[in-house]
Amino acid sequence: MAVTSAALPRAKLLETKLSVPIKVLDKSFVQLLVEEQRLSLQVPDIGKPVFINFSSGKYDHRRKFGGGKGQPLAKAVGMKQGHTPKIIDATAGFARDAFVLASLGSTVTMLEQSPVISLLIEDALQQEEMEDEVRHITQRMTIHHANAIDFLSTVQERPDVIYMDPMYPSRDKSALVKKEMQALHQLIGPDTNSEELLSVARQVALRRVVVKRPKGAEFVGNQKPSASIQSKNTRYDLYVNS
Numbered sequence: 001m002a003v004t005s006a007a008l009p010r011a012k013l014l015e016t017k018l019s020v021p022i023k024v025l026d027k028s029f030v031q032l033l034v035e036e037q038r039l040s041l042q043v044p045d046i047g048k049p050v051f052i053n054f055s056s057g058k059y060d061h062r063r064k065f066g067g068g069k070g071q072p073l074a075k076a077v078g079m080k081q082g083h084t085p086k087i088i089d090a091t092a093g094f095a096r097d098a099f100v101l102a103s104l105g106s107t108v109t110m111l112e113q114s115p116v117i118s119l120l121i122e123d124a125l126q127q128e129e130m131e132d133e134v135r136h137i138t139q140r141m142t143i144h145h146a147n148a149i150d151f152l153s154t155v156q157e158r159p160d161v162i163y164m165d166p167m168y169p170s171r172d173k174s175a176l177v178k179k180e181m182q183a184l185h186q187l188i189g190p191d192t193n194s195e196e197l198l199s200v201a202r203q204v205a206l207r208r209v210v211v212k213r214p215k216g217a218e219f220v221g222n223q224k225p226s227a228s229i230q231s232k233n234t235r236y237d238l239y240v241n242s
């Protein structure tokens with residue numbers, strides 16, 4: 001099958017930019033390949049390639065049955081009828097939370113420090129085959145390959161909300177269940193900078209910073225939130241500015 005995706009040239013471009021063979025990007029031996037016209041990530045010990053498809057079951061299911069503006073994530077960012085905050089997602093990952101927030105009407109600027117993961121997001125946003133409904137959502141999403149601490153320190157337009165979902169501590173086995181999360185752990189390793197990121201984010205967000213944590217986890221940097229919203233396995237800590 002002919003590969004029409006723009007992914008391969010971009011992967012090659014990345015290879016040139018980073019001056020390393022595509023197989024040794026980031027920390028571990030990962031491989032970027034084009035599968036079903038999409039840029040995929042192959043990580044050792046994980047059978048299937050990982051890629052992002054905003055039209056796929058996982059993204060679609062959460063969009064349709066996730067609970068709309070009543071779901072804990074939407075409440076945490078302060079979504080109400082008639083108010084859809086402008087959001088920076090400082091830790092984009094596989095853009096799942098960003099997609100939910102954009103599907104509820106917010107404009108979401110995503111930041112991702114990993115060149116490989118940010119490329120996967122870029123590829124997913126640029127896919128030609130998307131239902132109109134999904135395309136309208138992805139048109140509200142943009143991705144920057146950047147360290148969020150640097151990006152936020154020089155940001156021109158302050159967002160209403162900054163959202164953070166740092167990597168769970170690696171001892172938390174529940175985070176290792178999904179293959180995408182295993183891939184992230186292999187590729188990126190444990191979180192090391194969320195304390196500094198939270199401090200910078202609190203100075204930049206106009207309304208609030210939201211930090212996603214596993215239930216029972218300590219506050220990031222021992223910074224006590226203004227309030228928390230609990231869901232089954234997750235806690236959203238809110239640092240409210242106004």
Ligand SMILES: C[S@@+](CC[C@H](N)C(=O)[O-])C[C@H]1O[C@@H](n2cnc3c(N)ncnc32)[C@H](O)[C@@H]1O
Binds near residue numbers: 093094098197
């Ligand atoms: C747990 S994942 C986020 C998952 C995401 N919320 C989702 O729904 O798919 C954390 C991601 O944040 C990224 N990250 C952590 N610190 C960052 C920083 N300072 N700047 C940019 N990205 C960062 C990591 O590379 C990783 O991809």
